[in-house]
Amino acid sequence: MRDEERPVGEFVRLEVDPATRVGTLRLDRPPMNALSVAMWEELEAGVREAEASEDVRALIVWGGPKVFAAGADITGFSGLTEPGARAQGAILQRALGALARTPMITIAAIHGYALGGGCEVALACDLRYAADNAKLGQPEILLGLIPGAGGTQRLPRLIGLSRAKELIFSGRMVDMLEAERIGLVDHVTPADDLLSAAAEAASRYAAGPAALALAKRALNDGTEQALDQGLRLESELFAACFGTEDAVTGIASFLEHGPGQATFQGR
Numbered sequence: 107m108r109d110e111e112r113p114v115g116e117f118v119r120l121e122v123d124p125a126t127r128v129g130t131l132r133l134d135r136p137p138m139n140a141l142s143v144a145m146w147e148e149l150e151a152g153v154r155e156a157e158a159s160e161d162v163r164a165l166i167v168w169g170g171p172k173v174f175a176a177g178a179d180i181t182g183f184s185g186l187t188e189p190g191a192r193a194q195g196a197i198l199q200r201a202l203g204a205l206a207r208t209p210m211i212t213i214a215a216i217h218g219y220a221l222g223g224g225c226e227v228a229l230a231c232d233l234r235y236a237a238d239n240a241k242l243g244q245p246e247i248l249l250g251l252i253p254g255a256g257g258t259q260r261l262p263r264l265i266g267l268s269r270a271k272e273l274i275f276s277g278r279m280v281d282m283l284e285a286e287r288i289g290l291v292d293h294v295t296p297a298d299d300l301l302s303a304a305a306e307a308a309s310r311y312a313a314g315p316a317a318l319a320l321a322k323r324a325l326n327d328g329t330e331q332a333l334d335q336g337l338r339l340e341s342e343l344f345a346a347c348f349g350t351e352d353a354v355t356g357i358a359s360f361l362e363h364g365p366g367q368a369t370f371q372g373r
Contacts, residue, residue: 109121109122109123109130110122110123110124110161112155114131114148114151114152114155115144115147115148115151116135116144116148117133117134117135117142117144117145117148118131118132118133118134118145118148118149118151118152119131119132119134119152120132120152120155120156120159120162122159122161122162123305124161126305126308126309126312126313127161127162127163127164127309127312127313128162128163128164128165128166128305128308128309128312129156129159129161129162129164129165129166130165130166130167130168130305131149131152131153131156131165131166131167131168132168132169132170133145133149133167133168133169133170133174133175133227134169134170137172137173138173138175138176138177138219139169139170139173139174139175139176139224140175140176140177140178140179140180141175141177141178141179141222141223141224141227142178142179142182143179143182143194143197145179146197146198146201146223146255147197147201149201149202149205149227150200150201150204150205153165153201153204153205153208154204156208156210157208157209157210162210162312163210163311163312163313163372164210164211164212164213164308164309164311164312165208165210165211165212165213165308166212166213166214166215166301166304166305166308167205167212167213167214167215167227167228167231168214168215168217168301168304169216169217169218169220169224170217171217171297171301172217172218173217173218173219174214174215174216174217174218174219174220174224174227174228174240175219175220175221175223175224175227176218176219176221176222176224177219177221177222177223177224177245178222178223180249182194183249191254194254195254195255198223198226198254198255198256199254199255199256201255202226202227202230202255202256203230205227205230205231206230206231206256206260206326207326209319209322209323210311210319211232211233211308211311211312211314211318211322212230212231212232212233213231213232213233213234213235213304213307213308214227214228214231214233214234214235215235215236215300215301215304216228216234216235216236216237216240216242216291216300217237217239217240217297217300218237218239218240218241219240219241219242219279220236220240220241220242221241221242221243221244221245221279222243222244222245222246222253222257223255225242225243225244225257225261226244226253226255226256226257226260227255228242229256229257229260229261229264230256230260232322233292233293233307234290234291234292234293235291235292235293235294235295235300235303235304235307236282236285236286236291236293236294236295236300237282237294237295237296237297237300238282238294238295238296238297239282239297240281240282240285240291240294241279241280241281241282242279242280242285242290242291243273243277243278243279243280244257244261244273244274244277245277245278245279246274246277247274247275247276247277248277252274253274257274258270258274261273261274263329264289264290265288265289265290266288269288282294293307313369313370314370314372315350315352315353315355315356315368315370315372316347316350316351316352316353316370316372316373317347317350317352317353320343320346320347321343323339323343324336324339324340324343327339328340350373351371351373352368352370352371352372352373355368355369355370355371356368356370
C-alpha cells in the first residue's frame with residue numbers, strides 16, 4: 107500500500123503509511139526549512155491532523171534528505187517589537203506544546219542542520235534519530251537572543267543543566283559523535299539509512315498497546331512533579347491500563363504463549 111500524502115499547508119504535509127500506521131510530518135520550505143510563523147502554525151495543524159487520523163499511531167518529523175530545519179526565518183525578526191515577539195513566541199510555544207503532548211510516540215529524523223528552532227522541534231519529539239552528518243545547536247545567543255520555543259527548558263531536561271548552559275551560552279553546533287555521547291540524540295545512522303531506521307522504530311511503536319500513551323504521560327508529567335506526586339500519577343495510570351482492551355489481550359497472550367507474542371489494537 108502506497109503512502110498517502112495529505113497537505114497541511116504550503117510548507118508542511120502529512121504523509122501516511124496505512125499499512126504500518128506511521129505518519130511522517132514533512133517540513134518542506136526549501137532551501138533550509140527556515141521556520142516562519144506560517145510554518146509553525148502548519149506544524150501544529152499537522153500534529154492535530156495526525157492525532158485525528160485513525161491511520162496514524164506513531165509520528166516521524168522529517169525535514170527531507172538535506173536539512174531538518176536550519177532555524178527560524180530571521181527576516182521575520184527585523185523590526186519586531188517586544189509585544190510582537192511575545193505574540194510570536196506564543197505561536198512557537200503552542201506548536202511545540204502540541205508536538206510534545208501528543209499521545210503518539212514521536213521521532214525526529216534529522217538530516218543536516220537542526221539549529222535554533224529546528225533543534226527545538228527535535229527536542230519536542232520523544233526520540234531523536236540523526237544522520238551521521240547532522241549538526242544540532244541553539245545559536246540564538248549569536249543574534250543577541252535566547253531560544254524561544256522551549257530550548258532553555260527542554261535541552262537541560264534532556265542533557266543536564268551544565269551541558270545545556272554551555273551549548274546555549276556559546277551558541278556552538280554539536281556533531282553527532284558528541285551529540286550521541288551527551289544524550290542529545292538517541293540513534294545515529296548513515297544518512298542513506300536514516301529514514302528507514304526511523305520508520306522501522308516508529309512502526310514498532312505504532313503496533314504497540316494503548317499503554318504507550320499512558321507511559322508517555324507518566325514520564326512527561328511525572329518527572330515535572332515532586333516524587334510523591336509522580337508516584338501517585340504512575341499508580342493512577344497503571345490502574346488505567348487495566349481498563350484497556352490491549353491489557354486484556356497482552357495478559358492472556360503472556361499466559362498462553364509467553365512474552366512478546368500479543369497483537370495489540372491500540373485500545
